Amino acid sequence: MFLVNFFYGLVTLFVVNYVIKFVQRIRKLPPGPWGLLIVGYLPFLRQNSYDQMTELAAKYGPVFSFKCGQFDVVVINQWKFIKEALANEHLLGRPKGSAIPGVIEHASLIEMSGPRWKEQRRVALTTLRDVGLGKSEMEDSIRDEIKSFTEVIKSFKGKPISVSDKLSLSVSNNISKLVFGHTYAYDDPLSLTMAKILAQSNAMSFFNVVQFMPIIARLIIKLNLFNMGETSSLLKKFESHVIDEVDEHRKKDIDDNVIKDYIDGFLHExxxxxxxxxxxxxxxxxxxxxxxxxxxxxxxxxxTFKWMMLYLVKYPEYQNKIRDEIKQTIGLNRQPENVDRKQMPFTMAFIHESLRHSSLVPLNIFRRATEDTKVGDYSIPKDCLVVFNFWAVHRDPNLWDNPEQFKPERFLNEDKSKAIKPPYLVAFSSGKRVCPGESFAYLQLFLYLVSFLQQFEISAEPGKDISLEKLQTFVVRKKEPPNLIFKSVD
Ligand code: HEM
Structure with missing residues (x-):
């Protein structure tokens, strides 16, 4: 009898404690939808959660919260609040613990918070600059890469092709040169495996159960639920290839004069x-x-470049307009250079609009409140995960005229002589944790776009309609990308 009473006593204590904590938590957090016991709102989250977050904001207000598995999540939706949050020192953290327990055990700088993150980010950017990021030799090597890539496209002689894999291999070579110090042949089995791994591991949903229920993550992976077992083993393969690259670099003697790439630079540091x-x-x-x-x-x-090609095919008038601008400025024969951007406002406006309309990283990368803080009058308790809904900013009718429409002209000044990027185009985020690859990305998007339109007219297969239907994984992709035709420009 004593044991039974003791047991009931314990259960009552647990329930009372749970209810008190629950009420305290609810009182501190912004309003939001209810979920289920333990898992919270997690089972109700849809694949395209950027749409759902925007709908929830319409119901609960611009800053709302919900419980998601083991975490409280605060979602910030309007530019006014996102701008304030981007400047808030207490919202620079990332979630604690591993993104994929049992698979990714150590933090890279994207997962770090506080002084460690600051230091790693500072040194990484200096090292990447030292080995070429932003320098003219790097631009030359991207141009060489594009030349090889367009030769491959030409070899298909205008037959419909799926450009996805080939493009990924070409683009990866540009960062590979900086990080590993070399490129890969397009048919190198290793680079093909790496591309496959990246594409598949990025197919994890944004609010994935492994990240939000770390307590059962290992079990989920072991049972291959939600395809997580397979994704994890691909990720492990990818990581083991990088370990091999690091080992190869360690065999060399590093001194100040032979720092060729990021790995060399880090080993030196x-x-x-x-x-x-x-x-x-x-x-x-x-x-x-x-x-x-x-x-x-x-x-x-x-x-992003795949989205750009879809927009070019869907809106051929813009393809012609960019090609006209190319003809009037650098012509069809000289390879583009970064400085040409200044004289090509429409091309730049097209790139900005592609970034806005596709919103590749629609909900940013999770941040964490490192202290109790506030955005507007909304409290955000310490250790809440914080989502910035960039999708809502990019689709806000108060900021953009007819936001659903794809319209590069919106970025041009009155006399159309300049492309202006407003602060609320946040494809790369903003503030102290802004994407450090922004300029590198703009450079590549510009060079690939201009080089392609100098050489090809891009179209869909006859009779095939181009839909812009999106699928949110880690990044927003086109659902079932179509084959495209690349006809040489005469
Ligand atoms: C179109 C291309 C790209 C887009 C849309 C993009 C977008 C983003 C976004 C939204 C973030 C989160 C920033 C935040 O937490 O506020 C981010 C972080 C990051 N990006 Fe990019 N990115 C792109 C290309 C690149 C490239 C080319 C590189 C590498 C050179 C890169 C490296 C990183 C890193 C290292 C971080 C983590 C920064 C930190 O936590 O301090 N990204 N990116």
């Missing part, structure tokens, strides 16, 4: 700091940062 206590400059961080830069620098740009 590591040896300088070998006596530092608790340093994050170790082999685990190196391997994760190298994977991060390769991954972040490949799929994002390739996916």
């Amino acid at each position: 590591m040896s300088k700091r070998k006596d530092e206590k608790d340093s994050t400059f170790n082999l685990d961080t190196l391997q994760r940062n190298a994977s991060l830069f390769y991954g972040a620098g490949s799929d994002t740009i390739a996916s």
